[in-house]
Amino acid sequence: MVFTLKDTQENELCIVLASAAGIRNKNIEVIRAAIDKDYYIIVVTTNQLAGILKKNYEKHGIPDEKIYFVDAVTNYAGGTNIPRMKNCRYISNPGNLTDMGIAIIESIKDLEGKKACLLLDSINSMLIYIPSHNITKFIHFISNKLRIQNLSGIFLMVEKGIDPDVLSQLTTFVDEVIDSEKSDIV
Amino acid sequence: MARFSTSFSEERMKILTLIILAVICISLEILMHLYLGVSIGYTHFFYVLLVLAAIWYQKKAVVLAVILAITHIAVGYFIAGESIWAPALRGAMFVIVTLLVAILSEELEGARKQLVREKELLSESEGKLKVIFDSIQTGIVIVDPVTHNIVEANPVAIRLIGLPTEEIVGKVCHHFICPADTGKCPITDLGNEVDNAERVLLTAKGEKVPIIKTVTPIYLDGREHLLESFMDITERKLAEVRLKEINERYIGYIKEAAMRLKNPVEVVGQNIALLGEGIKNGDFSEDEIVSQLMLQSKNMEQIQENLRDLNKTIVDGFGELSPASKKFLTE
Numbered sequence: 001m002v003f004t005l006k007d008t009q010e011n012e013l014c015i016v017l018a019s020a021a022g023i024r025n026k027n028i029e030v031i032r033a034a035i036d037k038d039y040y041i042i043v044v045t046t047n048q049l050a051g052i053l054k055k056n057y058e059k060h061g062i063p064d065e066k067i068y069f070v071d072a073v074t075n076y077a078g079g080t081n082i083p084r085m086k087n088c089r090y091i092s093n094p095g096n097l098t099d100m101g102i103a104i105i106e107s108i109k110d111l112e113g114k115k116a117c118l119l120l121d122s123i124n125s126m127l128i129y130i131p132s133h134n135i136t137k138f139i140h141f142i143s144n145k146l147r148i149q150n151l152s153g154i155f156l157m158v159e160k161g162i163d164p165d166v167l168s169q170l171t172t173f174v175d176e177v178i179d180s181e182k183s184d185i186v
Numbered sequence: 187m188a189r190f191s192t193s194f195s196e197e198r199m200k201i202l203t204l205i206i207l208a209v210i211c212i213s214l215e216i217l218m219h220l221y222l223g224v225s226i227g228y229t230h231f232f233y234v235l236l237v238l239a240a241i242w243y244q245k246k247a248v249v250l251a252v253i254l255a256i257t258h259i260a261v262g263y264f265i266a267g268e269s270i271w272a273p274a275l276r277g278a279m280f281v282i283v284t285l286l287v288a289i290l291s292e293e294l295e296g297a298r299k300q301l302v303r304e305k306e307l308l309s310e311s312e313g314k315l316k317v318i319f320d321s322i323q324t325g326i327v328i329v330d331p332v333t334h335n336i337v338e339a340n341p342v343a344i345r346l347i348g349l350p351t352e353e354i355v356g357k358v359c360h361h362f363i364c365p366a367d368t369g370k371c372p373i374t375d376l377g378n379e380v381d382n383a384e385r386v387l388l389t390a391k392g393e394k395v396p397i398i399k400t401v402t403p404i405y406l407d408g409r410e411h412l413l414e415s416f417m418d419i420t421e422r423k424l425a426e427v428r429l430k431e432i433n434e435r436y437i438g439y440i441k442e443a444a445m446r447l448k449n450p451v452e453v454v455g456q457n458i459a460l461l462g463e464g465i466k467n468g469d470f471s472e473d474e475i476v477s478q479l480m481l482q483s484k485n486m487e488q489i490q491e492n493l494r495d496l497n498k499t500i501v502d503g504f505g506e507l508s509p510a511s512k513k514f515l516t517e
Contacts (some may be wrong), residue, residue, distance in 0.1 A: 020452050020453070020456050021456065022462060023456075026239065046455065047476070048457070048478075049477055049478065049481065052470070052474060052478065055469070059469075062357060069311075073481050074477065076373075076481065076484060077477045077478070077480040077481035077484060078480050081473040082473055082474065082477055083477075095488075108428060117335070124449055124450070124453055125450070125453050127445050127446050127450060128446070128448065128450040128453065128454075128485050128488050128489060128492070129488055131442065131446070132441075132445055132446070144200065158452075158453070159448065161445070161449040161452075161453075162449075163441040163444065163445055165441070166441075166445070
């Protein structure tokens, strides 16, 4: 199923479940859907380098003017030779939730007054660096920030990649869980 | 010793009494029969001697009866010159009465001894039961089913409740061993069975001690009572909690391992596959390829670190592992 933001209401938070093989494409689908709905997007990436993502968006014909990045992996991977992008905040370590939180808040401030949406790609890759209970707290923190600012939020997650108990905790922070592979609302 | 000396003085008293009575009898025989020529009447006194002798010495008293009879016959027949039949008849009565009383006395003595023996056995049995009641490592409380008052409690029950015996006995049972409300006794009011059931004991300090309890109706002093036996299962409960904690820790370990080891490995595998595809298609510059490979390498290092962290969490929860095993799992 092709993901569209029609599936969610504005200023809502949702978890989007995708297959392990399809999560990269799901990122592109979500971005395209958000651009189509005139959203500014903050992409928080803990899985792919922001530069690679940008290249990928260009390859798929997605304009990048409205896309802001919080890149947690480029510096971590030692990618100092990779050109720095504008509209991108680099943090040193994907396990540093304080820096990530600050970068997200600053990006939100940059887009103050604009129709914006945050895309977190992905909760599964965050689990490489952060214990599940800390991720739960972080998602709670980010969800609260987004709600206060009346922003939308989409948290990408590999289906079957999260313990059901943790998923059920995360579910309480969002408005809905969309299993994009099954086109069911979980 | 005191019992022996009492018995010895009693024996002497009996012999002395019999000697005095025998002397009186002989004196009567001489005085009444030989000097006054009266052969009847006074001989009734002989029965006092003979009956007492028969009661005290049973058939041995027959010897005394025979001696008295021969004396009486001899005095009457040989000295007083009377007909032999009257003294012989009286003498025979002395022997017969003495023999009958002796037989009855023996029967009574046998019954008395049997009674004493049974009393001793009963007392011994009660003593054994008391020792068991006081020594058994199970709390036992006997309850009156009508008033629900505690009639008796053994030392274990007293220790568990934590009050002196006098503050437990006479009190209503549900103040201590069953927190049911008045009129809602599970046994007498609700008709339930309590057999190895887990219940709570209320101590004097207001603590709740988990117990396993059985209530059995018994007859005591001719009335129905409830015998409530219970064991403190605090240690067992703590062990269950500990086991549950260990299980939860294991389950937590497995879940966290799945999320932080298995799935990240899949993520890394997926990323490397996509990277390979991108390289094949010429999508990436050399720097981008190096950075992506470095990222996946760092991810693998982090996954190893996660494994060590998870092992450390588990190892810290157990004291049984040797230092060498702990080092192996956490370094």
